[in-house]
Amino acid sequence: MRGTFIVIEGLDRSGKTTQVSTLQTWLESSGTPVKLFKFPDRTTAIGQMIDSYLRSQSELDDRAIHLLFTANRWELATSIERLLEQGTTIVCDRYAFSGVAFSAAKGLPLEWCRSPDAGLPAPDLTIFFDISPETARERGGYGEERYEKEELQKRVRGLFGVLGAEFESGKWVTVDAGRSREEVAEDVWRHVSKVVGKVDGPVARLW
Ligand code: T5A
Ligand code: NA
16 A cells, blocks of 8 residues: 545634644554644745745745745655655645645636646545635734735635535545534544555546
8 A cells, every 4th residue: 555645724823733633642552653744835946036025035036935935836746656656645734735725725727836846646536625714814914924924814615615625525625613622623533544554556646
């Protein structure tokens, strides 16, 4: 069996990073080899440009930053694929769906936004963390970064809905992330345990 590719997507402050770490612990204790990825990966040279932009320390054209986010995924795509083939399950904190939803919410055409991500490894399961902008706002640290503005987050939420609707049921699931950490973790585990260690064959491609 190859590893399972699990992506956690969602709005800012929906608790993705918190849950990815719980999920890692649970997978490890069930004996599943697992590796975490996070996009943007701010540690690479491209990631440092993205980080500077997100913290409003530099300005970039909307298309230029979009392509940097995509390039940041491509620079790690081979490692993701290799690990999956070697039997390691991957849990990824944000992926191409964030890439499309955030840039399209800023006004770039949806189809233009999708095309540079075409051909990337496709997740076996995407869990979308849905949260109202009002609940997200009450959480720690909200508003520190460039995209953490309520109007933009509302458009992003709508666009995630459009992207998710294209998937067959079971491949894209929505979790109510406005609940307690424990309730969200249980729900995530319920979905993950249905697929993990059960997929085989070649890794699919976006889109
Ligand atoms: N972006 C990203 C693009 O535009 N294009 C792209 O291609 C990609 C990949 C940075 C920005 O980049 C954009 C989207 C983003 O605007 P990021 O680095 O993932 O993306 O952002 P982060 O700031 O790291 O993460 P988020 O803001 O999205 O937060 P998380 O990971 O969803 O939330 P988390 O776990 O850090 O929790 C936030 C706070 O809430 C608390 C936590 O303790 C923490 O204080 N919390 C809860 N509180 C109450 N109840 C719960 N259930 C809670 N769960 C967590
Ligand atoms: Na954020």
